[in-house]
Amino acid sequence: MSKLTIYTYDWLPEFPRGFVRDLRARWVAEETGRDYEIATVPVHPKSDAHKAMQPFAQVPMIEDGDVSLFETGAIVLHLAEGSALLPEAMRSEITQWVIAALNSLEPMISNWMTSQLSKDMPDIFGPPASEELEAQFLKSMNARLAAMEKLLADDREWIAGDFSAADIILVDVLRQAGDATKGYPALTAYIERATARPAFKQAMADHMKHWEDADAAKAAQAG
């Protein structure tokens, strides 16, 4: 088995912890029983080495032997390869749902969350959206959440057959909507089912420990 390294930031403030997308890479590694190491890139300023691995200077990235990848959809599909998370017969449907989660849900959720976060943190998230724009973001997000609610309520435990790579991406995208999913019982139950998995819990514990260690390293450096 090749050596797997997951790259994330060296430190981040409290508010994004628990939602930084290295969690998706950690989760798939846990589900598939892959050992991995964590490597870090500075959050500020972004380094040339970071940009060489991730052209948009975001995280996460991975190195899996000779393969270097960015984009969580690609990372999760790559690490799921050959495992029960990506059975050959379901490959196309799972890929469809990975792309749907990242392309048809995440932007709507992200627009809404950014409009909410910008109220308290305009220096980070930009000036708050107008009331009209905020209402539009909410409507667009809710239309997508309602469509997902119907699917999950009608006929399925997981989004594409058994628990798969698609559920890892979709659930982590839906988690980002926070309380906005509360009015959707099937979605809420789906998120709870997925996040009750031991692999998710381990990934989250290690993710949070990383930020605690980063705080300690920063404090030690400050003397």
Ligand SMILES: N[C@@H](CCC(=O)N[C@@H](CS)C(=O)NCC(=O)O)C(=O)O
């Ligand atoms: N589409 C990318 C999004 C990556 C992303 O948004 N990463 C965030 C952390 S979770 C980031 O690095 N944000 C800092 C920035 O955009 O400068 C993926 O799924 O990998």
